Amino acid sequence: MFVIKHKNIFFFLSGLIVALALFSIFFFGLKMSVEFTGGSLMEVSYSGMGPSAQEVTSRAEDFLGGKSTVQEAGEQGFILRTRELTLEEHEALFSRLSFGGAYIPNEERYTLIGPSIGEELRSKALYAILLVLSGIVLFIMFAFRDSGDKDTHASGPRGWQYGTIALITLAHDVVVPAGLFAFLGSIFVDAEINTLFVTALLAILGYSIHDTIVVFDRVREHVRRDKEERHHEPLSVLVGKSLSATYVRSMNTSLTTLLALLALIIFGDSATF
Structure with missing residues (x-):
């Protein structure tokens, strides 16, 4: 009953967070990765000792x-995401990485990801999110x-009302993590919207609708019991x-997920990040 008693406070906090997220999206913008904008992706590994990620980043940026964007892959490997490169630029960059x-x-x-392919991936990612949202609501x-019963005093919400609440x-x-990434993208170069981010959003939607x-099932049960007992x-x-x-x-669901993520952070490879 604590949430219902202080519902105005929770509505205000949720509204404030959403407003900040929307402001972040429109003010900073979402920084798309090479997968969505088009560009070049190169993965290199080093035999024996190799340079640091900072050195590789500096080398690539000085040349281009x-x-x-440079991401560690394994112990001595890196994934570089750059603008679209010509054949000569590709060969010259690889040579400079020595x-x-x-x-x-x-x-x-x-x-090499062309602009048209990046646009197609971006459209498909958006369609995937919209399709999941529509499927869940339906x-x-x-x-x-059959939850609502207009003939009783304590009638519960109708099916379309449950669907509307779920959509909200x-x-x-979706908006809150997108806003967070828009803000982080204005500070950190690695905070980009890519296919992994879309996958994470779909996972969030799954956890959210599960709860x-x-x-909703408890609400339906309490409404039905209230009708039977005429309270x-x-x-x-x-x-x-x-x-x-x-x-x-x-x-318990949240803690279980956090423990799994914590295990990935502690024992996972650096490429996990």
Whole structure:
């Protein structure tokens, strides 16, 4: 009942966070990776000792005259994302990564992504998110289609109302991380929107709707029980009871996920980041 009692505070905080996220998106903009804008992707590894990521970044940027994204891959490997390179630029950059013969680089792969392919990937990523959102909302509307009962005092929400609530919560869960990445992208060069970010968003949607369905099911159960026992409690009270009944489960789900992520941070390879 704590959330219902102080619902205005929680509405204000959620609204403030969403407003800040939207401001961040429109003010800073989302920095797209090479996968979505087009460009070149080169993966190199070094035999024996190799340079640091900072040295590789500096070397690439000095040669190309612009920003390049360098990500560690394995113990002595790096993935470079740059603007679209010509054949001569590609060969010259690879040669410069030997640092005048101080290191021995090996080119593991080189991919050239044209602007049209990047635009196609960007469109497909957006369609994937919209398709998932639509599918989830339609499923919620169907699953809870018989929840409302207009003939009772404590009638629960209708199926379309459950679907609308789910859509709002999912939109919240998409906008907030997108806004955070827009802000981080203005500070850190590595904070880019790529296919992994889209995958993470879809995972967030999965976790979010999983908890939401559990809460909705508790609301439906409490509404049905209230009707049978004729207590005629307000819907806000029934929603408060439903939230209270799911706190522990939600916390356990979050903690389990955090423990798995913590294990990846501690024991995972540097390429995980």
